[in-house]
Amino acid sequence: MNCAAIKALKEEEYILLMHCSHCGICCEKTEMMLSNMDIEQLEGMGYDKRKFVRYDRYGFARLKNRYGVCVFYDAEKCRCKVYEIRPVGCRIYPVIYSEREGIVVDTLCPLQNTISKREIKREGKKLIKLLWRIDSEALAR
Numbered sequence: 386m387n388c389a390a391i392k393a394l395k396e397e398e399y400i401l402l403m404h405c406s407h408c409g410i411c412c413e414k415t416e417m418m419l420s421n422m423d424i425e426q427l428e429g430m431g432y433d434k435r436k437f438v439r440y441d442r443y444g445f446a447r448l449k450n451r452y453g454v455c456v457f458y459d460a461e462k463c464r465c466k467v468y469e470i471r472p473v474g475c476r477i478y479p480v481i482y483s484e485r486e487g488i489v490v491d492t493l494c495p496l497q498n499t500i501s502k503r504e505i506k507r508e509g510k511k512l513i514k515l516l517w518r519i520d521s522e523a524l525a526r
Contacts, residue, residue: 404499411478411494412458412465418519419446423472430470444523448472473515480508482516 419438424446428434437456439449449456457466465471479494488509490497500508 404496406496407463408495409454409458409460409463411475411491412455414450414453415448415455417448417455417472417474417478418516419448419472419474420515420519421446421522422518423474426470427467427472430467432467440526444526445519446522473511477508477512477515480505480512482512488512 424434424438427437437449438446440446454460455465457471458464459466465475479491479497479500481489481491483489488505490500490505
């Protein structure tokens with residue numbers, strides 16, 4: 386998105402403008418939780434749930450790793466294979482929930498400083514809704 390396009394947006398229409406370096410750090414040893422909607426969307430694109438979902442002992446669905454990275458991360462291209470339909474948690478990242486601090490920006494992300502306080506607040510609200518959904522889905526399993 387160029388500067389002119391950003392200026393043309395109304396304030397409430399801004400999307401997350403954090404820049405991604407495609408370093409893959411966020412895809413390493415991921416424990417990203419998945420909602421049923423995330424799973425259904427990926428299955429709808431032909432991906433076999435058994436190949437990308439693992440359930441932890443609490444019933445939470447999580448992305449699987451292969452060779453230490455997310456199953457959807459293409460290390461050769463430094464890109465997510467399902468970027469357009471990636472899980473909501475991946476879309477919200479680097480905004481995460483810390484049990485100690487609440488909504489924060491993950492310090493593992495090398496471009497953590499490119500996200501504004503306004504974006505943190507907006508994405509944090511989405512994250513809280515997502516966590517409530519995932520929690521209720523796990524309880525129902």
